[in-house]
Amino acid sequence: MRGFLASSIGVTCAVALALPPTPTAAAATAAPAEGGATAAARTDLPGSTQSLPLSPLRTDRTLGPTADQGVTRREVDRYAMVGVVWDDPDTELHGRVQVRTRSAGTGAWSGWQDVETHNDAADPDSAERATGRVRGATAPLWVGESDAVEARVRAEEADRTEETARGTRTVRTAVPLPHGLRLELIDPGEAPADQTSRAAGAPESAESAEVTEAAVANADLAPTTVTEIPALDRAATERELVTLRGADLTDAQRAKPHIGPRPAIVTRRGWGADEKLRERKFVYTSTVKAAFVHHSATGNGYSCGQSASVIRGIYRYHVKSLHWRDIGYNFLVDKCGKIYEGRAGGVGKAVLGAHTLGFNTNSTGIAVLGSFGSAKPPTAAVTAVARLSAWKLGLYGANPRGTTYLKSGGGNLYRKGKNVRLNVISGHRDGFATDCPGGQLYSRLGTIRTTAARDQGR
Template sequence: MAMRGFLTPSLGASSLVASSLGVACVAALALPLAPPAHAAPDVSAVPGSTRSLPLVPLTRDRVLGSAPQQGLFRADIDRFSLVGVAWDDPDAELRGRVQVRTRSAATGTWSGWQDVETHNTDHGADPGTAERTSRGVRGATAPLWVNDSDGVDVRVRAEPAATPRGSRAGARPAVLPSGLRLELVDPGDEAPPEGAPVDAPRTGLHSEAAIAASATNTDVTGFGATEIPELSREATEQELARLHEEAQAKPYIGARPKIVTRRGWGADESLRGGGFVYTKRVKAAFVHHTASGNKYSCSQAPSVIRGIYRYHVTSMGWRDLGYNFLVDKCGTLYEGRAGGVAKAVLGAHTLGFNTDSMGVAVIGSYGSTKPAGAAVTALARLTAWKLGLYGADPRGRTSLTSGGGNLYPKGTSVRLNVVSGHRDGYATDCPGTSLYAKLGTVRSSAARYQGR
């Protein structure tokens, strides 16, 4: 993986937290932690797996029309709960339709055909960065959660590229990206119980990586915690004053919400790239949906996150989970990319605008499905707190410099809402029309939580 070094934040006058948090993180990593009881984790106990199966041209009896089509049918395979399709070139688009049906491991019945979201290039590290240019990075569809399954049938059909308006040229031929593969992800067992060793073999955690990830949150919770507890507004202000010398006398900050840590949702820290990468500050929050479907229960949310994490790292070649935070339909908040929930961790969520921003994804698909009120409230509480750490007004606007994308060329200074949807920085449907319509509520509620 690229970008494995531990990078401390750059300092700036407008950064409220970079200096003290960066020092806290380094100090935490330098502590003489007790060695684990077992030196070598039991690799056979690592939960979860990813299988990558090459797609093949479909037989004539399964072909619809004359466009290029590939697919795969497999029954009686090892269980999986999340699927997607990946290909070799991360800059290549899959212009076409991807459909999948799966067989339930519980009932043995096959589902109907489900569409997989193909427009997923809008997520990821910024162009030209070490993470984006890593040789292991691949293109991929969005992941789809299908619950516990043991059979799969997938078909991919190419469609002609649209002809630019005013062009005399005909439509470009329908082609599929090279190296199409079906990705089957088993997220593994549930997260470790409170009090279990940080590098317990059942979670597949290498002690060094697990210790480093937990240490980045010791400024806000105990080492090895499975959740960061919520605080009152007064306690949050006191914490801000304790952590940051430049904190306002009367800060605008929302009460810190409860956040399930990576250890809490069962992240296998041996999967991700080593070290942590930071930016100067958090000036904006981009809201996303995972486009992974809504057929999950809230108790399954940690499994869904473990599946997306494996998909981002193992199938797509990213250094870690792309989002900084996630929220489920019941309003539970989860730590995403490692590095510390209170720090300005560089994510891979909004292509072109990852620097000085954070990305939070609501688990599910919200094109036509309305997001749950609990999820909208959680977005408001999270942004009120995290943006408050950096002095940002959720109702305001800010300037970000584009790292390159299909809306704004690299180097362009862009004025955006402090709380924006993914589509504000990149031409995409994300975070879905129904969720995007709720961002006004998120902004006003977050400002109210901040006491503005």
């Protein structure tokens, strides 16, 4: 989800990065994982994060010492997802971020892989920002199980005008990189034991309070022990709408409700969310007027069987690395069209997310797992987004083919307080200057709107 850059990325000097791997274990080379222990030692926790500071890789007399930063090749504890974070969430990274990783299974090194330099974000005055600890970040990249890493961040170069005794001249300089750059290596881990054991029939006492609360938030849709909220047909969905939203429906809406059949949705229990990571309090807005479609920009090199692991990685990255309250998206959809519950608080409720800076209030965020700048999104995923939108927007009376107004909370496209007219189903780029959800997925939004409206009976 790389943001639009003011000028092109230019690099004229090769960097010698390929240093020999360290002969010792990760404890001797990598920063410790959470709690002061390496990730390999954290067998008591579902997943871990290693955080490595980036260091200057070269100094150029013209561009200065901030032109390149990175992590030289080194062995680390096992991980499967990478991202780069920095101190100020309001500072953009203008440059190119790349990583190389070594497969833990084959020992083979990958080529240099690009990491998308713009990530989703929470609104400036939201509960997300209250701690003052929120960080800026790239999107996370899924690389599969790996045990060594190498990274580089190359600053974008831009022309700058200087005053001289003879007039003005144009010089090319590096755009300063954000302060506090760190490489985050995420091990998504397995599903927490208390949730998997409970799902298999363990006594209620085996569950933590956080797990129980997340499940109870969906109690009006399904039993709290399920790993997937089942699909409903149209008639059952219309009856459920009256139960859930009856007090808000007009007589006309009761007589002819416009809502798509509820799709099956994998719960947080189903994808193995460690509920102890997030903040316990749920935050809601008053309604859902729009859906923003995203791509996760985590790459397409995952199997559908790995989708839950990818989501656990994104969740850990958002909470432990970016210091958000919870995963930012309200829903996620994998390449096979399976729909997953995102941020806790209830899939049928107006849960405040952290997905579209400036427009998280009164909206919902749907992320398709993958990167769709040049790759076409699978038909199954596009269909699932339409079905989900038809149901979720239908709960709040929104027409997928219509437009609505949202008040900007502040961003790089619209000033804070501006009422902005948006499509009810919009892409991330419609509210923020970014490539997200990728050109290929963005071009399918018309199809998604039409299909969702048809599913609502419009």
